[in-house]
Amino acid sequence: MVDIAQVDAPASDPAFDRGTTPVRAWWMLAVLLTLTTLAFLDRYIVAMLVQPIKQDLKLTDFEIGLLLGPAFALSYGLAALPCGWAVDHFARRRILLISCFCWSVATMAGGLARSFGALFAARVGVGVGEASLGPVSYSLLADAFPRRRLGLATAIFQTGAKLGGAIAFGIGGLFVAWASYIIGVTPGLAGVAPWHLVLFMVGAPGLIVAFLTLSFAEPQRKGVQTEGLTNRAAIVQFARENRALLSLMFAGFGLVGLCNSALIQWVPTFMERRFGWMPIEYGPTLAAINLVAAAVAIGQGAVVDHLYARGMKDIWLRFYSWLLAIALPIAWAAFVMPSPWACMIFVGALNAIALPFFMYISSTIALVAPSRLRGQLNASFLTFIGVVSAGLGPLLVGFITTYILNDDNAIGTSLMITVGGSLTMAFLIIRLALKPARIAILRSGTAQG
Secondary structure (H helix, E strand, O other), X not given: OOOHHHOOOOOOOHHHHHOOOOHHHXXXXXXXXXXXXXXXXXXXXXXXXXXXXXXXXXXXXXXXXXXXXXXXHHHHHHHHHHHHHHHOOOOHHHHHHXXXXXXXHHHHHHOOOOOHHHXXXXXXXXXXXXXXXXXHHHHHHHHHOOHXXXXXXXXXXXXXXXXXXXXXXXXXXXXXXXXXXXXXXXXXXXXXXXXXXXXXXXXXXXXXXXXXXHHOOOOOOOOOOOOOOOHHHHHHHHHHHOHHHHHHHHHHHHHHHXXXXXXXXXXXXXXXXXXXXXXXXXXXXXXXXXXXXXXXXXXXXXXXXXXXXXXXXXXXXXXXXXXXHHHHHHHHHHHHOOOHHHHHHHHHHHHHHHOOOHHHHHHHHXXXXXXXXXXXXXXXXXXXXXXHHHHHHHHHHXXXXXXXXXXXXXXXXXXXXXXXXXXXXXXXXXXXXXXXXHHHHHHHHHHHO
16 A cells, blocks of 8 residues: 555656756746747737727627637637647647747737637637647646646746736736827828737737747656557546546536636626726736736745645645635625725635636646646646636626626626636535545556556
8 A cells, every 4th residue: 555645756767856957947947938928918918808899890798708718718629639649749849839820820810800700710720829838838847847846837837827917918908009009190000900900919929939949958758658558548548547536627627717717808898897997997907916816826836845745645636625715705705896996806816816727737637647648638628628618708708798687787797606606616526526636646656656
């Protein structure tokens, strides 16, 4: 019998034994952080442009929900599976280089859209381009960092999502104002809407930043391998052995992803409709929220690494269940606050506590899965969260507002139902996942020992 407190990295891996991390690994992390920041800027900037897009293209909230949710999320999720397979079989830097070019060009293409269909197609392109970013990054990090440093490294990487959101929200309003000025003084841009120019501006830098992927070497793949099995057979065997854990993680984190996407895409519109705040007012506040959440996520990673080193090998899911318990009352109260600042404080607390969540998925996978399966497993979660969660979250809010409440000004109620309900169910499911998580970690430790 293997004691769970003794399950650790393979003794044959010197980096695990020493607990050291080469400088090149930290540089690789810096590049990945830069790329994910840029990707999330391209992803989130549309949330700052909802009102002008809606007015210019004469769309309903439900159609806006399609742009914010399924247009990006379905393509992102469906493309993640083949991308995950490619990550496990081909050079990961090359995949990342191509992907960055793709999502940057697609973002710029949105700046040329003159109809709902054209903008929908552009957002699909962004989703396909960004689909490999997660699987590539988590695979690289798991191979470059020892387990006792993986929590901090993954948390730092995940701050890119918050940094990208901070930039989108912080300067989105300024971008719109600046674009309006440029269009006004440039005769050749007559007929171009400010939001067109904004999308073009935020997409262009990626064509240069993509070359940073050539500045680091790929780490050697490590961890338990699956000799004697085809890749398909290895996936099937792993899924069969860990079906309880995987099913509960898919359900629980899928609900958290639904909550996350609903908040990101609709809070700016909520602040405009409920409190009359304009992008130049709520943008800096949302940017500050994302920066605080990024810092808290790094702190969470450091705490989890400390607890892991002290023998709590199932700490990833256990710690996250504690965070969800704290977040639940905040989620139900945030959108009934009487003042905009109180609402922003609650939304900020929710973002900081519970919404940097994928590091808990990827780190759990790193503990229990063979190295050659991690890209596909991370991609499977990204697919599920992308298709179901990120697609359904914004769409659900728009559907409730348009077809159930039949009142655009009731968007706060729609957000409360979506966010509060999804996090409540997620908490219960993640708690159920703790036992199978412990079993899977023991099994992985026995195989590695």
